[in-house]
Each structure stands twice: as C-alpha cells, then as structure tokens.
Amino acid sequence: MNTLDPSHPLAAGRTASNRLVRAYQGERQEVTPVWFMRQAGRSLPEYRELRVGTRMLDACLDPALASEITLQPVRRHGVDAGIFFSDIVIPLRLAGVDVDIVPGKGPVLGSPVRTSADVDRLTAIDPASLDAEVFSPIVEAVRLTIAELGDTPLIGFAGAPFTLAAYLVEGGPSKDHIRARTLMHADPAAWAKLMAWTADVTGAFLRAQVLAGASAAQLFDSWAGSLSLHDYTEHVAPASTRALSHVRDLTYEASSVDADGGETQIRNVPVVHFGVGTGELLKAMHEVGADVVGVDYRIPLDEASRRLGHVVPIQGNIDPAVLDAPWEVLEAHVVDVLERGVDAPAHVLNLGHGVPPETDPAVLTRLVEFVHSR
Ligand code: CP3
Secondary structure, three states: OEEOOOOOOOOOOOOOOOHHHHHHOOOOOOOOOEOOOOOOOOOOHHHHHHHOOOOHHHHHOOHHHHHHHHHHHHHHHOOOOEEOOOOOOHHHHHOOOOEEEEOOOEEEEOOOOOOHHHHHHHHOOOHHHOOOOOOHHHHHHHHHHHHHHOOOOEEEEEEOHHHHHHHHHHOOOOOOOHHHHHHHHHOHHHHHHHHHHHHHHHHHHHHHHHHHOOOEEEEEOOOHHHOOHHHHHHHHHHHHHHHHHHHHOEEEEEEEEEOOEEEEEEEEOOEEEEOOOOHHHHHHHHHOOOOEEEOOOOOOHHHHHHHOOOOOOEEEEEOHHHHHOOHHHHHHHHHHHHHHHOOOOOEEEEEOOOOOOOOOHHHHHHHHHHHHHO
C-alpha cells in the first residue's frame, strides 16, 4: 500500500466527504452528483476561443491552458467534479510515439503497429522512461487545477489498453477495430505484449494524475463494446487490471465522526470503468478492479445494476441525443434515469457518452440545477 501525500485533497480532507467521492465509494447521497464526459470541450464558446491557433495535443501539454479548460465547465455549470483536460493518447505522445489528433477525425498514428516486428519496435520503449520529469506538464496542470477547485474533486482519466490498441493497430479511428481484433487472434503473443506495454504506459499516466491531486480516476475503454465477452475476458481484461494496478495501491486515511467521536478508515482512490456498447461486459469490466461502472445509454440503469448484482455504484446514462430535445422530454428522461439509478447502491449522473459539440451549454447548466434541486 502507498499512502497519498498528506497535502493531497483526499488525504487533507478537502474532497474526502464530497458527494461525488462518497457516491463512488458506494454511499448513496441525498443529492445525486452529476458531471459530464467531454464537459471540457467544444460545446463551450470559451473553450473554442481559447483553442484558436493551438493544436489539441499542444493544448493538453500547456499546464495553464489545460487547467483553465478543465475549470471552465465547473464554473459555468456547477458540476460536482472537474475532468482533467487531456487525451488518452497523451502518454503515447510523451513516450515518443508519433501520434497526433486530427480535428474532426481523432487520433492518427505516424506508423500503425500491425506486425509482431512493429510490436517489438514499440515495446522497446521502456515505460519506466515516463518519469516525473516527462509527466511534469501533467503534474503542473493538475496542481494548478486543484488549487482552484477547492473542495470540488478533480477526476483523472486514462484510456484502457484495448481502446488505445485500437488506435495503435488501426493507425487511426476505425469502425469495428477489425485489425486490432485480428491481431489478437492471429498473433496472441504479440497482442499480449502490446497490451501489457500499453497498460504500463497508460497506467503511469493515470498514477501521475492521482499522485498530483486527482480525487478519482476513470478508465475509458470506449471501444470495448466491439468485443465478445470471451475475447474481452481472455485478451483484454488482464491488461486493464494491469493498467489499474498502477493506482489500486494508493490509499488515504479518511476520518468520519460518529456518535462515539472520531474514527479513521483506510480508503482507496475510487476508480470508474466506462465503455460504449458494453452492456454484455459490465460485470467483467467491474471485475478488472474497478469500484464504479459507467453505463452508456443503450440499457437502462436498473438492468445494468441487475447485471452487476445490485452491489456496484453506477454512473450514467443520459442519452446525449436527448440533450437537444425539448426540455420536457429531457426532464422526463432525466427523472427516469434517476429513478432507475436507485437500484444501485449509489449513482452518479452522467451522459451515456460525451457531450456532443453542438450541445447548447445552457441545457447542461439547467440539467445540473434540476438534478441538484431534486
Ligand atoms: O471533458 C473531458 O471529458 C476531458 C477531456 C477529454 C478529451 N478526450 C478531450 C478531447 C477526455 C476524457 C478524452 C478521452 C478520449 N479521447 C477518449 C475516451 C472518451 C470517449 O469519448 O470515448 C477517446 C476515445 C479519445 C480519442 C479522441 N480524442 C477522439 C475520438 C477525439 C475526437 C476527434 C474529433 O475532433 O471529433 C479526440 C479529440 C478530443 N479530445 C477533443 C477533446 C476536447 C476534440 C478536439 C478539439 O477540440 O480540437
């Protein structure tokens, strides 16, 4: 076990009793906490203004800019957490991989990793080279952000090994990640080597954010929904466990005051695991070592909770498409999601995937007010 620094917001008690953190730890809150995936981004005019003339990955590596973009939606919407402004490919870029984000397209690799020789070349980069110095723009951005956030928690995040491998092998965005899934079966040894390397690189990125002050961590396996349960369990889950092992050992002492006075408890930094179209994988995604499971909009939360045995805190699952519907329609959908979320021990309201760029930010603000007023 590794204890967080006493100045960390969780260890110092600033965020430890916050409703988002407590919900992630399984304690139902009177007011349901809410934040939005992709809340820091293109739906905000103040974001678009700040980004003019700066490439996406350069913005992520500019600590003052990344911190300001992280804070924008917290100020505007009053959400219960900030999500660190960065990208899942940042640790690859910092490890020296030729990767960029092409506007309107997504991550694109200079040379795709298709063969066992390609895997050997990539994995010759030692993940241990991602040290404190390499991560300094990330650490600095997190520090600037938590100084402004006060008792509002910052969520750190990373891409899961499969979702990163889907980009590495394909060389860019793809529909069903067929080349990655082929490599998994055609050369299981090369695949396992690639996944283990990716797990350590992305795990180091997540750990750097938590050590620097993030109060929770979310692993995005956005494209895991293209996998069968068998392939997920056999060829992917072990690497996701390995990625999470980089933060699973991080603990802090939480003090809770009860009738007999004070009591301290050792707690771990809560970890959320999310994927798109992963209704069939929810239990397996919990079992890799997550505390909370994120659910997209394709199955209702009571069904998701049933699949998780009714014992796992859940996050989700507003359909992003409904954000642009008349308010009455959205309100009814939100109420339905909140009511179904009661089936789980605790619920954090979120979208089933990211905020669409065209979303009217006023709708998000109104949604947060509505959830907080119930
Ligand atoms: O607000 C937040 O959620 C925090 C920031 C964040 C970004 N990317 C910023 C970003 C987070 C958590 C991510 C994670 C991410 N990146 C994922 C997992 C989450 C998901 O959406 O499934 C994935 C798959 C990526 C890879 C990626 N990066 C894609 C597919 C894209 C979109 C390409 C496009 O332009 O449509 C990006 C670029 C990206 N990452 C943007 C933002 C704000 C848009 C780029 C821009 O504003 O110029």
